[in-house]
Amino acid sequence: MAECAIDAIFLTTEPEVRYFSGFHSEFWHSPTRPWFLLIPSEGKPVAVIPEIGVAGMQHTWVDDIHSWPAPNPADDGVSLLVDLLSKLCRRRGRIGMPMGHETSLRMPLIDYQRLCASLPAIEFVDATNIVRTLRAVKSEAEIEKMRFACAATSIGFRELPLHAAVGQTERQVCQRFKQHLLQLGVDGSPYLIGASGCGGYDNIIMGPTDRKLCEGDVLIIDTGSTYDGYFCDFDRNYCFTDTTDEARRAYDVVYSATEVGIQSARPGVRHSDLCKKMWRVLENGGALGNDVGRLGHGLGMQLTEGASNMLGDDTVLEPGMVITIEPGMTFAPGKLMVHEENIVIRDGEAELLTHRAEPEMPVIT
Amino acid sequence: MAECAIDAIFLTTEPEVRYFSGFHSEFWHSPTRPWFLLIPSEGKPVAVIPEIGVAGMQHTWVDDIHSWPAPNPADDGVSLLVDLLSKLCRRRGRIGMPMGHETSLRMPLIDYQRLCASLPAIEFVDATNIVRTLRAVKSEAEIEKMRFACAATSIGFRELPLHAAVGQTERQVCQRFKQHLLQLGVDGSPYLIGASGCGGYDNIIMGPTDRKLCEGDVLIIDTGSTYDGYFCDFDRNYCFTDTTDEARRAYDVVYSATEVGIQSARPGVRHSDLCKKMWRVLENGGALGNDVGRLGHGLGMQLTEGASNMLGDDTVLEPGMVITIEPGMTFAPGKLMVHEENIVIRDGEAELLTHRAEPEMPVIT
Numbered sequence: 001m002a003e004c005a006i007d008a009i010f011l012t013t014e015p016e017v018r019y020f021s022g023f024h025s026e027f028w029h030s031p032t033r034p035w036f037l038l039i040p041s042e043g044k045p046v047a048v049i050p051e052i053g054v055a056g057m058q059h060t061w062v063d064d065i066h067s068w069p070a071p072n073p074a075d076d077g078v079s080l081l082v083d084l085l086s087k088l089c090r091r092r093g094r095i096g097m098p099m100g101h102e103t104s105l106r107m108p109l110i111d112y113q114r115l116c117a118s119l120p121a122i123e124f125v126d127a128t129n130i131v132r133t134l135r136a137v138k139s140e141a142e143i144e145k146m147r148f149a150c151a152a153t154s155i156g157f158r159e160l161p162l163h164a165a166v167g168q169t170e171r172q173v174c175q176r177f178k179q180h181l182l183q184l185g186v187d188g189s190p191y192l193i194g195a196s197g198c199g200g201y202d203n204i205i206m207g208p209t210d211r212k213l214c215e216g217d218v219l220i221i222d223t224g225s226t227y228d229g230y231f232c233d234f235d236r237n238y239c240f241t242d243t244t245d246e247a248r249r250a251y252d253v254v255y256s257a258t259e260v261g262i263q264s265a266r267p268g269v270r271h272s273d274l275c276k277k278m279w280r281v282l283e284n285g286g287a288l289g290n291d292v293g294r295l296g297h298g299l300g301m302q303l304t305e306g307a308s309n310m311l312g313d314d315t316v317l318e319p320g321m322v323i324t325i326e327p328g329m330t331f332a333p334g335k336l337m338v339h340e341e342n343i344v345i346r347d348g349e350a351e352l353l354t355h356r357a358e359p360e361m362p363v364i365t
Numbered sequence: 366m367a368e369c370a371i372d373a374i375f376l377t378t379e380p381e382v383r384y385f386s387g388f389h390s391e392f393w394h395s396p397t398r399p400w401f402l403l404i405p406s407e408g409k410p411v412a413v414i415p416e417i418g419v420a421g422m423q424h425t426w427v428d429d430i431h432s433w434p435a436p437n438p439a440d441d442g443v444s445l446l447v448d449l450l451s452k453l454c455r456r457r458g459r460i461g462m463p464m465g466h467e468t469s470l471r472m473p474l475i476d477y478q479r480l481c482a483s484l485p486a487i488e489f490v491d492a493t494n495i496v497r498t499l500r501a502v503k504s505e506a507e508i509e510k511m512r513f514a515c516a517a518t519s520i521g522f523r524e525l526p527l528h529a530a531v532g533q534t535e536r537q538v539c540q541r542f543k544q545h546l547l548q549l550g551v552d553g554s555p556y557l558i559g560a561s562g563c564g565g566y567d568n569i570i571m572g573p574t575d576r577k578l579c580e581g582d583v584l585i586i587d588t589g590s591t592y593d594g595y596f597c598d599f600d601r602n603y604c605f606t607d608t609t610d611e612a613r614r615a616y617d618v619v620y621s622a623t624e625v626g627i628q629s630a631r632p633g634v635r636h637s638d639l640c641k642k643m644w645r646v647l648e649n650g651g652a653l654g655n656d657v658g659r660l661g662h663g664l665g666m667q668l669t670e671g672a673s674n675m676l677g678d679d680t681v682l683e684p685g686m687v688i689t690i691e692p693g694m695t696f697a698p699g700k701l702m703v704h705e706e707n708i709v710i711r712d713g714e715a716e717l718l719t720h721r722a723e724p725e726m727p728v729i730t
């Protein structure tokens with residue numbers, strides 16, 4: 001903060017508030033009330049939260065808790081923020097907040113504008129990089145949660161062929177899988193998509209639908225399942241009875257690109273380097289394009305975090321970063337093949353959190 | 366829009382984009398890419414979305430789809446928006462967007478500021494009420510999805526005592542319940558909290574924790590489970606073997622307040638009236654306060670939507686609105702009792718979507 005000449009950081013979103021306070025509640029699904037956390041340049045965080053959250057916040061390490069009877073559309077925490085920020089920002093007159101790429105403002109825009117107008121002497125500046133850099137390198141406690149989510153989900157994927165069959169719908173296969181993951185110990189699967197098609201699928205972010213799985217189909221399931229607030233994010237591909245040579249070749253190519261990605265992900269390497277190395281394998285294997293826009297990303301309290309394996313992102317890998325290795329390609333018009341694994345950057349070789357995908361496409365009959 | 370003198374509405378959040386386009390994807394869990402929908406004052410919505418979403422958007426009724434290769438931190442859709450908005454806003458020079466209570470901005474603040482600066486002739490004004498009013502009254506198709514989520518979850522709650530027992534942890538009971546709900550057909554339980562304590566619980570938004578349930582405990586489970594993108598939101602209370610007379614009395618009082626709420630919820634009644642009627646019952650029953658801040662709210666694509674059963678909210682109930690009736694009170698220091706049911710406002714008496722709670726607190730042994 002001193003380097004950026006800011007007095008404090010102002011946070012409004014769930015992962016950011018949770019990261020610095022430990023406050024973990026699914027209540028953020030309700031958009032009614034805003035929640036705020038202030039991180040002074042010295043000392044502990046200060047919470048400015050609705051009354052309904054006080055009992056929960058008292059169980060965290062935060063002890064300076066300010067609350068108001070919310071909802072109160074006329075003043076949902078704004079006057080409290082004005083008071084506290086004017087005191088916190090006396091030295092430099094600058095407050096940082098995440099305003100850049102991948103961020104959002106989780107409070108009404110009108111209230112934010114009112115806050116700025118009430119503090120004419122304070123400048124609100126971007127602090128995206130401070131928060132992103134801190135969050136990118138995980139503690140061993142954070143990694144342990146992701147290791148569990150990855151391991152449980154890997155077992156679920158491995159056993160999926162025991163429960164799935166030709167004639168079931170995408171939705172049935174995915175619902176059964178979701179139940180199995182809960183039995184295996186994940187807390188839930190906020191992200192779980194399924195897409196299929198004869199010889200390949202055309203997207204990796206929709207579904208599951210009521211489409212019936214037929215002989216020759218390729219099905220992808222991609223899931224962000226969580227354990228104690230931390231995500232895994234990876235996928236597996238299956239074919240039903242059999243599929244085209246083209247799809248099988250695409251599987252091999254993307255499997256190889258994943259190998260290259262895992263082997264190359266070491267401290268000092270840049271995300272853009274990882275992308276180049278994987279893309280070379282995909283291109284040599286016949287890739288027609290990639291509409292995902294990148295070949296992997298950060299992972300943690302959110303399904304995707306921070307840096308991207310893409311050209312232009314020259315962030316350097318450091319030990320403790322958790323990322324996905326996610327090569328994908330269009331191998332025929334309207335047909336995609338995407339693989340994904342989750343790893344921790346370690347000194348030397350990366351640690352694989354997921355159990356590696358099968359080297360040949362698993363068959364469901 | 367004509368009344369508000371705006372040319373178009375600009376949307377950035379998942380429920381709003383889904384409401385007007387039908388685009389339904391869990392991919393919004395990734396904060397990396399912004400998604401935009403423009404609603405012109407005449408004609409169909411216009412989508413401005415990352416390339417990864419084009420195949421999915423093509424399956425909706427939207428046919429004017431603009432995309433860019435995302436992520437692109439240097440220009441994540443902003444220049445596309447500048448082009449389209451300058452064309453759409455030629456007549457009145459005003460664009461509406463949800464900026465008020467319960468809204469947020471799901472794009473980087475820096476990009477929003479750049480967008481405004483690039484369109485100096487266009488004024489961005491609040492359109493919260495237009496969107497909220499449209500969404501508050503549900504179609505029968507929307508109600509049908511919520512009816513299913515409510516019915517399945519009601520069965521789950523009714524059968525919960527068959528699976529729970531003294532000695533289990535909150536987490537074990539909730540995980541088992543979550544699995545059962547999936548078996549009963551819900552798509553997931555994005556919101557599922559559990560809180561317990563001897564003779565009462567102290568919050569309704571945290572947990573479940575590893576606390577072991579003991580004789581005399583009261584446990585509340587509150588869940589927002591979904592079906593095809595629509596939520597239920599209600600809770601049930603249980604006691605373990607037995608509990609205090611005080612807790613049982615509180616259950617009776619809050620049960621009666623719920624009855625009054627359900628009976629009173631008719632077209633023409635205001636949310637503030639509903640609050641007053643329920644609060645009278647709670648106060649007469651010994652309520653010491655209520656830190657939830659309201660006694661129910663709108664329900665639909667989000668866990669909580671729109672108007673609140675609280676003083677100051679004079680929104681008038683209309684047929685087709687789906688709301689929760691959620692009286693709650695502190696009945697002893699640090700001890701809460703909250704009930705909740707989901708209803709549709711109909712001509713005459715409301716339709717109950719949830720299966721009414723037991724008139725006496727269910728006992729788990």
